[in-house]
Amino acid sequence: MLLWLVATLTFVLVRLAPGDPTTLLVAPTASAEEIARQRTAFGLDGTLPSQYARWLGAVLRGQLGTSISRSLPVTTVIAEALPYSLFLGGTSLAGSVLFGVLIGAWQARRAGSRGDTAATVVTTALFAAPHFWLALGLIVIATSGASIIGAPDWARLPAFGVRSPAADLTGLANLIDIARHSVLPLLVLTLTGAAGIARYARGSLSSAWDAPHVTTALARGLSPSLVQRRYVMRNAIAPIVVLVGLALPGVVAGSVFVEQVFAWPGLGRTMLGAIAARDYPLVLGVTLLYATVVIVSNLVADIIVQRLDPRRGA
Amino acid sequence: MKAVSPRVDARLWWGGAILSLLTLGALFGAVLTPGDPLAIGDVVGTRLLPPLTRSDVGSWHVLGTDAFGRDVLGRLLVAARLSLGVGIVGSLLAAALGVVIGATGAWLGGVTDRVLLAVGDALLAVPRLVLLLVIAALWGPGLPTVVSVLALTGWMGVARLVRAEVLGVRVLPYVEAARALGVAPVRVLARHVLPNALGAATVAVTLGVGSAILLESGLSFLGLGIQPPSPSWGNMISGGREWLLTAPWIALSPGVALVLTVVACTLVGDALDGSRRAVSAAVRTEKDVDR
Numbered sequence: 001m002l003l004w005l006v007a008t009l010t011f012v013l014v015r016l017a018p019g020d021p022t023t024l025l026v027a028p029t030a031s032a033e034e035i036a037r038q039r040t041a042f043g044l045d046g047t048l049p050s051q052y053a054r055w056l057g058a059v060l061r062g063q064l065g066t067s068i069s070r071s072l073p074v075t076t077v078i079a080e081a082l083p084y085s086l087f088l089g090g091t092s093l094a095g096s097v098l099f100g101v102l103i104g105a106w107q108a109r110r111a112g113s114r115g116d117t118a119a120t121v122v123t124t125a126l127f128a129a130p131h132f133w134l135a136l137g138l139i140v141i142a143t144s145g146a147s148i149i150g151a152p153d154w155a156r157l158p159a160f161g162v163r164s165p166a167a168d169l170t171g172l173a174n175l176i177d178i179a180r181h182s183v184l185p186l187l188v189l190t191l192t193g194a195a196g197i198a199r200y201a202r203g204s205l206s207s208a209w210d211a212p213h214v215t216t217a218l219a220r221g222l223s224p225s226l227v228q229r230r231y232v233m234r235n236a237i238a239p240i241v242v243l244v245g246l247a248l249p250g251v252v253a254g255s256v257f258v259e260q261v262f263a264w265p266g267l268g269r270t271m272l273g274a275i276a277a278r279d280y281p282l283v284l285g286v287t288l289l290y291a292t293v294v295i296v297s298n299l300v301a302d303i304i305v306q307r308l309d310p311r312r313g314a
Numbered sequence: 315m316k317a318v319s320p321r322v323d324a325r326l327w328w329g330g331a332i333l334s335l336l337t338l339g340a341l342f343g344a345v346l347t348p349g350d351p352l353a354i355g356d357v358v359g360t361r362l363l364p365p366l367t368r369s370d371v372g373s374w375h376v377l378g379t380d381a382f383g384r385d386v387l388g389r390l391l392v393a394a395r396l397s398l399g400v401g402i403v404g405s406l407l408a409a410a411l412g413v414v415i416g417a418t419g420a421w422l423g424g425v426t427d428r429v430l431l432a433v434g435d436a437l438l439a440v441p442r443l444v445l446l447l448v449i450a451a452l453w454g455p456g457l458p459t460v461v462s463v464l465a466l467t468g469w470m471g472v473a474r475l476v477r478a479e480v481l482g483v484r485v486l487p488y489v490e491a492a493r494a495l496g497v498a499p500v501r502v503l504a505r506h507v508l509p510n511a512l513g514a515a516t517v518a519v520t521l522g523v524g525s526a527i528l529l530e531s532g533l534s535f536l537g538l539g540i541q542p543p544s545p546s547w548g549n550m551i552s553g554g555r556e557w558l559l560t561a562p563w564i565a566l567s568p569g570v571a572l573v574l575t576v577v578a579c580t581l582v583g584d585a586l587d588g589s590r591r592a593v594s595a596a597v598r599t600e601k602d603v604d605r
Contacts, residue, residue, distance in 0.1 A: 005436035010448070128576035130528055132535050133551055133569035136558060144559050253443035257532060271444065272536065275451040283448060291439045 006291040007059060010284055011052055059288070065281035069274065074285040077270060085266035088258070089251050092186050096193025096251075097244055103194065104201025109228065111206045120202070126195035131257040135188045139261075142184060185262045189254050196250065200243050201236070208235040238305045245301030248294050325588075329581030332574055340394035386550075386567055393545040393568065398575070400457070400530045400540075404464030405522035409515055411465055412472025416511075417503055419473070420480035431477075434470040442467050446529055450538040460539050464526050472518050479511035517587045524579030531572055547572050 058065060064074035103123065107116045126134075208214065209232055217227045256268035263269075267286055274282035415434070419427040437445065449463045483489060484507060492502050527547075533539030534548025542549050547568035554565030 005432055006439050009433070009436050010440070124577050124580055125573055128524065128528070128573045128580060130531055130535070130548075130551075130569065130572055132532065133565070133572065136551065136555060136565055137569070140558055140562055249441035249443075252441040253532075256443060256447070257535070260536065271447065275447055278452070287440060287444055287448065290441055290444055291436075294441065295439050 003288075003292060003295065004056075006295075007056065007284075007288055008052075010287045010291075011055060055284075064285040064288070067274070067279055067282040069277035069279040069282070074281050077282060078267070078285055078289060081265060081267045081270045084264060085255060085259070085268065088182065088185055088189065088264065088266060089255055091182075092189035092193055093244070093247070093251055095186070095190040096197050096247070097240075099190065099194035100197025101201050101240060103198040104205055105228070105233075107198070107202040108205035108209055108232075109224065111202075111209070116202075119198070123195040123198045126191055127199060129192065131188055131192060131254045132261050134192065135184070135258055135261040138184050138187060185258045185264055188258050189251065192254060193247065193251065196247065197240070197243060201240055204239040205232060205236045208232045211235065238309045241301050241304050241308065245298045248297050252290055252293075325581040326585035329578040329585065332578035333582070336394055336398065336571075336575060336578075339391045340398060386564060389545040389550060390547075390567055390571055393547050393550060394571065394575075396457075396540055396544065396546045397527050397530060397548075397572075400461055400464070400546075401523045401527035401575075401579075404461050404526040404530070405468060405519050407461065407465035408468030408522060408526075409472045409519045412469035412518075413476050413508065413511070413515060415469060416473035416476030417480050417508060420477040420484065421499070421503055421507075427477075430473070434473055437467065438470050443529065443532065446533060447536070447538065450533055455533070455538045455541060457540060457544075460530055460533060464529065468522055468526065471522075472515055475514045475518060476508070476511045479514065480507050483507050483510050513586075513590045517583055517590060520579055520583035520586060524576040524583070527572065527579070528576055531568075 055065070064078075066072070067074050067077050070077050103119060107119050110116050211231075214227060214231050217231050218224065222230075252268070255266060256271065258264065259266045259268035260272060267289070271283065271286045273279075274286065415430055419430040445467045446463055449466070450459055453459050453463075480503075489502060489506055492506050493499075497505075530539055530546065531548030531551070534546040535552045537549070537552065539548055540546035542553065550568040551565045554561070554568075557564050
C-alpha cells in the first residue's frame with residue numbers, strides 16, 4: 001500500500017516535470033515518424049493515465065522497463081550497481097552502529113564530564129559536516145598530506161574508483177586493491193554515521209542511567225559495568241534499534257555524495273546520471289528501490305523492538 | 315523537580331553567538347572585504363593567493379583568493395546570505411505547510427486525515443535527498459526551486475507533531491467550552507489549540523534550518539542548486555574542487571562555515587528542546603503538588 005503510494009508519487013513527480021527525453025535521444029534531424037517510434041519504444045506515448053497504468057502493471061510483474069540512456073533493462077542496470085552500494089552502505093552502517101553505540105555508552109557513563117563534552121563537540125561537528133566536504137578533505141590528506149609527511153607508498157590510498165585502472169589483478173591482489181580503494185569512502189560514511197548514532201545513543205543511554213531502578217542497583221553495590229550490561233543497555237537498546245532503521249535514509253543520502261566524489265559505481269551515481277539524462281524509467285526504478293529498502297528496514301526494526309520489549313507487543 | 319542545568323544556557327549562548335556573528339557578517343561583510351565578490355578583475359595579480367596575504371594591487375585577503383582573483387571571505391559572506399536565507403525561508407515554509415496539514419488532518423479527521431497521513435508516510439519513505447534531487451533536476455535548478463523543494467519535502471515531521479498535539483488538545487474541556495460558546499472553528503484552532511504545538515514546532519524549525527542548509531549546499535555542490543556566479547557554500551566547495559591540492563583554502567573555508575552554521579542550529583535546537591522539556595516537566599510536577 002505504502003509502496004504503491006510511493007510509486008504513484010514518484011511517477012507523478014517525474015512525469016509532471018517539463019522536458020521531453022525523446023528530444024534528447026533522437027538525432028535533431030529525425031523525422032516525426034522516427035520520434036513517434038522512439039516514444040512508443042520507451043512507453044512514452046499515449047495519455048499520462050494510460051502510461052501510468054502500463055507502468056504500474058509492469059512494475060507489479062517485476063519489470064521496471066528499459067533504461068533510456070543505457071538501452072538496458074532497468075533491473076540489469078540496478079543489479080550492476082547494487083553490490084557496490086550494498087558493500088559501501090552495509091559495511092559503513094555496521095561500523096557506524098558499533099562505534100556509535102560504544103562512544104555513546106562511554107559518554108553516558110560519565111555524562112557531564114570533560115570527556116563527555118569533548119566527545120559531544122566532535123560528534124556534533126561531524127554530524128554537521130557535509131559528506132562531500134569531508135570526502136574532499138580526506139582526499140587532500142591522503143594525497144598531498146601523505147607526501148608531506150613522507151608516508152610510504154603502500155599508505156597512500158587511492159581516491160577514485162573501485163579498482164586500479166591499468167593493473168590486471170586477480171585473486172588476493174585484486175581484493176586488496178578493492179579494499180584500498182574503499183577505505184576513504186567507508187571512512188567518510190562511518191565517521192558521519194557513527195557521530196549521528198553516538199549523539200542519540202548518548203541521550204537514550206544517559207536517561208536510562210537516571211532511572212530509579214538503576215540508582216537502586218548502584219546503591220546495592222553492584223559494579224557499574226554490571227549495571228550497564230544488565231539494567232542500562234536493556235532499556236536503551238530499543239530506541240537504538242529504531243534509530244538504526246531511521247538512519248537508513250541518511251546512509252542513502254550520504255552514499256550519493258560519497259559515490260559521486262570518489263567515482264564509486266554504485267546506485268547513487270547511477271541515480272545522478274539517470275537524473276542528468278532524464279532517464280525516467282531508471283530514476284523511477286532506483287527511487288522505488290530506495291523506498292522499498294527504507295520501508296522494509298523500518299518494518300524489521302519495529303519487529304525487533306517488539307521482540308526486545310514485550311510491553312510493546314500488540 | 316529537576317533544576318534546569320546551566321549547560322542548556324551555554325548551548326543557547328554559543329549557538330546564538332555563532333548565528334548572530336554570521337548574520338552580521340552576511341549583512342555587512344561585503345562592505346569590509348576588498349573587491350566585488352562576483353566580478354572578475356585583475357586575475358593575474360590576485361588569483362589563488364593563500365590566506366593572510368597582500369596582493370600585487372595592495373588588497374588584503376584574510377582567507378585568500380580563488381582562481382578568478384575573488385576574495386574568498388567576501389564570497390563566503392555573500393554566500394552566507396543565500397545559504398542562511400534559503401535555510402530559514404525553506405524550513406519556515408515547510409513548518410507552515412506542516413502546521414496547516416497537521417492541523418487540518420487532526421481537526422477534520424476521517425478520510426482527509428488518512429489521505430494526508432498516507433501522503434506524508436510515502437514522502438518519508440523516500441530519502442529526502444533523493445526527492446530533492448529528482449525535483450531539482452527535473453524542474454531546473456535555481457533559487458526558487460531549491461526553496462520550494464525544501465518546503466515540499468520538509469513538512470512531514472512538523473505535520474506529525476502538530477497532528478498529535480491537536481488530537482490531544484481538541485477534547486480538553488476548555489476547547490469544548492470555546493466551541494460551546496460559539497467561537498468559529500478556525501478561531502478555536504488558531505487561538506486555543508495550535509499555540510500548544512508551538513514549542514515542539516519551534517524546535518523542529520530550528521533543527522530544520524540546519525538540515526535545510528546542508529541539503530542546499532549538497533544540491534549546489536552537485537550543480538543542481540544555486541548556480542554560479544552567485545556564490546553559495548555548496549558551489550564554492552564544488553568550484554574549489556579543481557584546486558584542492560594547490561589552493562585547498564578555497565574549498566576549506568565554505569566547509570568550515572557550513573559546519574559552524576549547522577552546529578549552531580543544532581545547539582540552539584537542542585537547548586530549546588531541553589528547556590521545553592524542563593518546563594513541561596516542571597508544570598507536571600506542580601500539578602502533582604496541587605493534587
